[in-house]
Amino acid sequence: MTLRWDVLAAILGMVAATFLCRAGGYAILRVTRPPPFIQAMLQHLPGAIFVAFLAPALAREGWPACVAGGAALLVQARLGRMALSILTGVAVLWIIRSLQ
């Protein structure tokens, strides 16, 4: 159970940077009333963030990942069980990869 000072310093640096990101956006919003356009943007941000994260991730992994992702989406839309949806996505990708 060693704890080196340089490792601790790197971890604390990461903690500070990450907290700045987590709290900073809201902190700015709390002190300044944003213009109406920004307020309208905030309504659309949640979906856009996840789509913007997923599109490049799926593109990098190719069509099997797109099919598996589609399967996860379908299961969630039909059955509404996130755990089942995740397992389906992994299983479909696993099957496609093992057939390739």
Place this chain on the structure above:
Amino acid sequence: MRASPPASPPPNLPPGAFTRAGFRRGARAALGLTLGLAPFGLVVGMAADARGLSLLETLLMSGLVFAGTSQLVALELWSDPAPILAATLAALVINLRMAPMGAALAPALDRLSGLRLWGTLAVLVDNSFALMVTEIRSGRRDAAFLLGASIAMWVVWIATTLAGHLFGAAVRLPPGHPVFFASVAALMSILVPLWRGRSDLLPWCVAGLLALGAQALGLGAPWPVLAGALGGAAAGAARDRRRDGAREAGRP
């Protein structure tokens, strides 16, 4: 709706509600999604072990940073002595995507202060963010729901990085193994409750295309996500405001 705040808080909740029941509901809601986090936690635990971090150091990093992608990237560029500046910058750049998340949660956070506010923000993660957004949209604003969901993710995160560090050397899953697709699959399933109908089509398409474009230009994290998220949200906002403007003008 921050643009037109209700005159009074929703009737089912007192102002600034932060309830035990909300916390429990949030934790329960996050349980299914922890399945997407688990393989990622294993990978981070294994990477920390491979980089020579002790168990204590690994648990400190996972427990305090609690942001998987930035941990993985920092571990990629790890050296001895530890790269203090590089790890800090990596965390800053990669986690920049969380800044707009906190802002978007304003309806639930505005009535909080002190430790409840900043403590809840300190453990914010993508998945608990998405769950809280669907809560807000269905009229519930108990921020303890967000804390509960985040803490459930945190517990699984700690447990799986611990397992990865202890048993990683024995398991040795190759990097492209389908199990690691779980984190992407979790985000795919999150899209379903976030979808509000056809008016989301334009911002979502713009977000996807901009992110793909930024990646095609060779830009690394977090630029594709930020470009897509901000561009998509701006497209949606511009469309809404034009539509509202037209409605105003058409009024007698």
